[in-house]
Amino acid sequence: MRTADNxxxxxxxxGHAHTSxxxxxxxxxxPAAGSRESEIRLRVLEAASKxxxxxxxxxxxIDAVARASGVSKSTLYRxxxxxxxxxxxxxxxxxxxxxxxxxTGDVRxxxxxxLVALTxxxxxxxTASTVSNLLAEAIRSTGFSRLYRQxxxxxxxxxxxxILQQGQRRGQIRNDADLEVVVDAMYGAIYHRLVATGEDIxxxxxxxxxxxxxxxxxxxAYLEPQKKFS
Amino acid sequence: MRTADNxxxxxxxxGHAHTSxxxxxxxxxxPAAGSRESEIRLRVLEAASKxxxxxxxxxxxIDAVARASGVSKSTLYRxxxxxxxxxxxxxxxxxxxxxxxxxTGDVRxxxxxxLVALTxxxxxxxTASTVSNLLAEAIRSTGFSRLYRQxxxxxxxxxxxxILQQGQRRGQIRNDADLEVVVDAMYGAIYHRLVATGEDIxxxxxxxxxxxxxxxxxxxAYLEPQKKFS
Numbered sequence: 001m002r003t004a005d006n007x008x009x010x011x012x013x014x015g016h017a018h019t020s021x022x023x024x025x026x027x028x029x030x031p032a033a034g035s036r037e038s039e040i041r042l043r044v045l046e047a048a049s050k051x052x053x054x055x056x057x058x059x060x061x062i063d064a065v066a067r068a069s070g071v072s073k074s075t076l077y078r079x080x081x082x083x084x085x086x087x088x089x090x091x092x093x094x095x096x097x098x099x100x101x102x103x104t105g106d107v108r109x110x111x112x113x114x115l116v117a118l119t120x121x122x123x124x125x126x127t128a129s130t131v132s133n134l135l136a137e138a139i140r141s142t143g144f145s146r147l148y149r150q151x152x153x154x155x156x157x158x159x160x161x162x163i164l165q166q167g168q169r170r171g172q173i174r175n176d177a178d179l180e181v182v183v184d185a186m187y188g189a190i191y192h193r194l195v196a197t198g199e200d201i202x203x204x205x206x207x208x209x210x211x212x213x214x215x216x217x218x219x220x221a222y223l224e225p226q227k228k229f230s
Numbered sequence: 231m232r233t234a235d236n237x238x239x240x241x242x243x244x245g246h247a248h249t250s251x252x253x254x255x256x257x258x259x260x261p262a263a264g265s266r267e268s269e270i271r272l273r274v275l276e277a278a279s280k281x282x283x284x285x286x287x288x289x290x291x292i293d294a295v296a297r298a299s300g301v302s303k304s305t306l307y308r309x310x311x312x313x314x315x316x317x318x319x320x321x322x323x324x325x326x327x328x329x330x331x332x333x334t335g336d337v338r339x340x341x342x343x344x345l346v347a348l349t350x351x352x353x354x355x356x357t358a359s360t361v362s363n364l365l366a367e368a369i370r371s372t373g374f375s376r377l378y379r380q381x382x383x384x385x386x387x388x389x390x391x392x393i394l395q396q397g398q399r400r401g402q403i404r405n406d407a408d409l410e411v412v413v414d415a416m417y418g419a420i421y422h423r424l425v426a427t428g429e430d431i432x433x434x435x436x437x438x439x440x441x442x443x444x445x446x447x448x449x450x451a452y453l454e455p456q457k458k459f460s
Contacts, residue, residue: 136366139425153426178438181419184427185442188418189411191426195369196383197414208408212415216446 029092029151041079044069048090053124057133060087084137085147091130092151095121101159107167107222108214114163115186115206118156122194122201132195157183164217177217186213259322259381271309274299278320283354287363290317314367315377321360322381325351331389337397337452338444344393345416345436348386352424352431362425387413394447407447416443 047069051060062083066073080086099117102110122128138148160183167173189209193199214223277299281290292313296303310316329347332340352358368378390413397403419439423429444453 132369135425136369139362139366145428149427157427178442180429181435181438181442184419184422184429185415185439188420188422188426189414190418192414192418192421195365196421197379197387198375199410199414205411208411209415212408212411212446216442 028089028147029096029155040071040075044071044076044079044086045090045093047071048086049094052087052091052094052130053127056126057087057130060090060130062086084134084144087130088134088137088144088147088151091127091134092155095152096155099156099159101162101166103166105170107163107170107172107218108210110163110166111160111186111213112206112210114159115190115210118159119190119201119206128194135191135195156187160186167218167222171219172222173217174219179217182213182217185216258319258377259326259385270301270305274301274306274309274316275320275323278316279324282317282321282324282360283357286356287317287360290320290360292316314364314374317360318364318367318374318377318381321357321364322385325382326385329386329389331392331396333396335400337393337400337402337448338440340393340396341390341416341443342436342440344389345420345440348389349420349431349436358424365421365425386417390416397448397452401449402452403447404449409447412443412447415446 044065048060048065051064051068055064060083062073062076062080065071065083065086066076069076076086080089095118098121099114102113104110104113122131134148134152138145161179164173164177164179164182168175168177168179173179186209190201193201193205199205274295278290278295281294281298285294290313292303292306292310295301295313295316296306299306306316310319325348328351329344332343334340334343352361364378364382368375391409394403394407394409394412398405398407398409403409416439420431423431423435429435
């Protein structure tokens with residue numbers, strides 16, 4: 001599968017988790033820095049997320065992460081009860097670093113940046129297969145599904161929502177738009193291609209998707225001047 | 231999960247496969263009637279689709295289908311190499327019977343009927359879990375993914391597309407709309423709720439989704455008079 005990767009305007013802000021989410025203690029999507037425990041967690045997530053880029057889903061084993069991070073298997077199992085959970089948290093951690101909620105003043109541009117950064121995260125090595133397999137695990141296991149919703153899914157949905165809410169505050173997105181449904185459609189369309197049709201998630205697709213979403217939820221005042229330039 | 235099931239305007243046309251799809255010989259999504267072989271296939275698919283309504287995904291075994299259909303296991307294996315493939319074809323067969331591309335003259339109404347019929351198919355017993363698990367199988371296996379795309383996915387996407395194309399011919403859907411992307415978003419949104427968020431696929435959701443899609447791809451001429459009545 002090919003994903004959009006030829007954009008100059010999408011930031012890669014390693015070191016920045018996106019800022020719209022309030023941190024909670026022991027929040028698996030946002031490991032806190034500071035304590036010795038936290039340092040181990042961060043070191044492991046760093047090492048595991050690099051493995052996720054290089055290896056297939058099945059190859060990212062606890063053994064492989066132990067070797068790559070220099071952390072013992074018993075310590076890994078103390079923090080992560082299964083390799084599936086470790087891969088989920090590592091991929092969430094990595095995607096949090098690489099996606100960022102922009103505030104350029106223009107909702108279409110902010111959404112575009114986010115879509116490009118998000119799909120770029122699917123474009124490294126075998127990452128797309130890892131993401132698909134995490135969803136398959138969530139389908140097969142209720143316990144894993146709960147974690148999946150608390151980490152990867154929540155993070156990405158909140159990113160989309162934050163951008164749309166910014167747009168609402170600027171008068172660019174309709175106040176009567178059901179933003180949850182808009183996120184279902186945007187995020188759902190990307191996953192539909194990723195896991196069901198296998199069609200390319202490329203630049204033309206992201207542009208069409210963004211245009212469709214704008215027509216579906218932007219205000220006439222926002223859409224009107226754009227028509228003149230299109 | 232709750233799905234929309236309190237509509238009076240959605241037809242259940244058992245006996246009708248939807249009509250927009252040209253039949254092909256040995257097309258797993260449209261078993262032909264007539265020959266002795268075909269009769270066995272139809273009898274099995276009927277029996278298996280009833281089991282899919284009642285049982286969980288893992289319970290619909292070749293043994294169970296053999297008992298319910300009165301067809302021997304060896305014959306079943308001759309037609310369907312695995313129980314996963316049999317369940318996939320049975321669910322596709324059943325959904326084909328229960329969903330129908332309407333032509334009321336109004337694209338919003340046609341889409342609404344289709345969405346309601348489609349989600350009603352998820353609302354019987356443990357069907358939602360079966361559909362999710364079929365997707366999980368497609369993610370885990372390339373061979374199964376190919377069959378999944380040739381049957382269930384193709385059928386539903388063609389249903390949505392046929393309705394949108396009808397709308398285009400009537401001047402209700404924009405000619406410059408990318409209908410494939412519109413289907414990604416609609417179908418993707420439903421699957422996103424089904425397999426990822428677990429949120430209800432209920433009447434308010436379908437109404438919001440349809441409204442969003444109409445704004446996203448309908449013509450100004452079609453949208454304008456509707457505003458007066460909203």
